[in-house]
Amino acid sequence: MEKQSAEDRERIQKLNDDYSPMHAFLRPEKMIQLMMLGSTIHLIVAKFLQDEAGAKLLNNIFMTSSAIFVGFWVSYRTRVANNGTWSFPLLPIATFVPDFNVVYVMCLPTMFSLIFARSTTIVNLVMSFNCADLPLAMKLPVQALFVLLNDDYQQNRTKNFKAIFINCIFASLIEKIGHLKSFDRVDCNLFSICLTNVLYLLNRSSLHFQILHNVLKGFMVAVSVNYLLSFITTKINKYLRSAILLTSFVGVFPLTILYSFEIEGHNPAGWLYNYILQKSTRVKIILGWLGCLLLLVPNIMTFQSSFSLDTSRKLWHFIILVLIVPPLHQDPEFVKIALAGTIVLFLSVEYLRYLKLAPFGEFFDSKLRSFADFRDERGPVIISYIYLIIGVATPILINGSLVGVISLGVGDSLASIVGYRWGRHRWPGTSKTFEGTFAFIAATSVCSLALKNFNVSFQDISNAKLILTCILSGILEGNSVLNDNILVPAFMLIVSEGLK
Structure with missing residues (x-):
């Protein structure tokens, strides 16, 4: 590791002394966004959480949100306290502050759940903590703890624990694919939460959802098979490698769909043909x-x-x-x-x-x-x-x-x-x-x-x-x-x- 010069440390220390995370969050554009989100949250609470069950859910949302904010704050303060110690370089503390867009990872899935799938509200809120810049070994137990705080959802705990784990895996894979460049951490977690809901949490009987669920599952299986093949074919001719990967994808993808589910007693291809006609x-x-x-x-x-x-x-x-x-x-x-x-x-x-x-x-x-x-x-x-x-x-x-x-x-x-x-x-x-x-x-x-x-x-x-x-x-x-x-x-x- 290249040693940090005294001039660089002094410059960064001055930036850190002048930096306030509250000032960053109180910028005009962020305040306007918070006003829009706040007014929308008020609308949703007023319409969907007025009965007794809604009041209990609102209390759970408040407790879980508070715990998540505390988790982010502890993570930030810990990184600030350890900044520049143990021979590590001094870094601008602005890089330790969670991205403002994390509020959307918390708000959008939670409000969608409140409106369309109330039983998944808490776990969708909990999964937003996966945005924290912490090792996976720390994020998973903390999210599990957040689930345990909600006594009203005891019957769903096992399912919620599995959802948290699946979401972490999806987010890690998306980060790896995009190198945290095509997708930042917020994008990765919005996508992973969406995938977790479609592939695991939600169970809808509507025809279009069943098709989305199973076709997406077929795509994931085909990509997984190709991922393994990409290691096996690393050293062979590029044209042969391309042919193998393409053949694998166009074969595994439709076959997984055809053999994974039926629609009205027919395989999906035959059903779709008849449905169109x-x-x-x-x-x-x-x-x-x-x-x-x-x-x-x-x-x-x-x-x-x-x-x-x-x-x-x-x-x-x-x-x-x-x-x-x-x-x-x-x-x-x-x-x-x-x-x-x-x-x-x-x-x-x-x-x-x-x-x-x-x-x-x-x-x-x-x-x-x-x-x-x-x-x-x-x-x-x-x-x-x-x-x-x-x-x-x-x-x-x-x-x-x-x-x-x-x-x-x-x-x-x-x-x-x-x-x-x-x-x-x-x-x-x-x-x-x-x-x-x-x-x-x-x-x-x-x-x-x-x-x-x-x-x-x-x-x-x-x-x-x-x-x-x-x-x-x-x-x-x-x-x-x-x-x-x-x-x-x-x-x-x-x-x-x-x-x-």
Whole structure:
């Protein structure tokens, strides 16, 4: 280890003496985010936790949240106390402070659970402590202790312990895949909590959830098999290695799905074929999707150089709006099934790009990276289109809501374009503009009201509350640095449910 110079230690010590974690958390953009989250939490508590069972759950949430905050504080103070001791270099204590976005790891899964799966609320809150910058051997027992604090969930303790362990494994694997560059620790834990819920905690009877669960399981099995094969084939010819890995993936993935579950007594492939042919509407929807993609993809790729990177990326957002809204109105169940499969399809595309299999891997990688932004360039994984499909699909899969399509297909796209071209006045502490936020609010409000007026969606919420949902979401979008494709649809869905 290279010895730290006296000048460096003196400079860092001065920074540490002047640093206050409270000042960092009291910055204007963070205070605005806390206000938006606080008002939303109040809405959810007022609507969903007013009965006796709700009061008990609220007390458990408060106790668990307090314990988690104490855990983060003890971790921070311990690292500060040991900073620069035992011949280790002195580090800026700002690096020891938990990322502000940890509040979203705590709030988003917890509020989703309160609204849609109350029995999983506490364990989802507990799993947020996995964000702590501590060794796994310390994080697991602490999370288990948090579960033990909740006596009302004794019957679920074993299941919750398993969920905590599974979540830690998923988070560690995602960190390893992205090298903590493509995904920071917050991203890793949001994804791991989502995977833990879909693959283990939740047990939904809906057809689209069963398909998502089993197709995602097939993907995970195929990736695991390929991971083992990648070690065995390290020293062989790259073309042969690529052929083995590709053959393994395209073989194991569908076979796992076919043999892991049945739908109405049929294997999934046969059932899907018959299901599509049951209604001519479904055939027309598929032909429409294929026609649009065959027409639009080559043209966008051809004329991409004529647009800025931001504009070419946002075109895909508008396209998703057109591809989803009309079919969803015609056949909601079919579109949900298609979206469940599309999420895993996008993961598969990214996995194959990530492998860069010869001879077309580099070409495939270059084409996808032509739409990448600065976040995608930080690490080996291109995350933008994965976030996009998850942000669009999740509200639809949960309760058929179009908030993801509207917030990303219309709001985020226009906010980005207007802010980039005409934005002059910036939110304090961020690069986003008031003009962009106004464009987001106006676009999402108009689009939401239009869909409500034509009886497409939002029939169970008043016009005023729908506009308020767009305003709160726009303000949060303008002040946050968490990826909009994940944050805004999730927040907008939570607020709309709280205001119904």
